[in-house]
Amino acid sequence: MKMEEDLNSAATNTYVMHSRCYAINPNRLLELMRSAGFESVTRIDNEFYQPVLVGTRPP
Known part of the structure; x- marks a missing residue:
């Protein structure tokens, strides 16, 4: 996934x-x-549209 952050300035940060x-x-x-x-x-x-797997942690 690639994301670019526009800070309304000349600088743009890109994260991959x-x-x-x-x-x-x-x-x-x-x-x-x-x-x-x-x-x-x-x-x-x-x-749900896919199976849901549920478990509880022991006390």
Whole structure:
């Protein structure tokens, strides 16, 4: 992504951001959430345009 900041002056700042994205199966992510210690891990379908994965941290 590239973003330019116009400060209403002769100077313009340009920022270039890089990221890396890895595709992961939602079921695998649920497993990883459980193994990381999240509780009540669930997948919510048909409430949003994509599945929502929810978990709570233990007290």
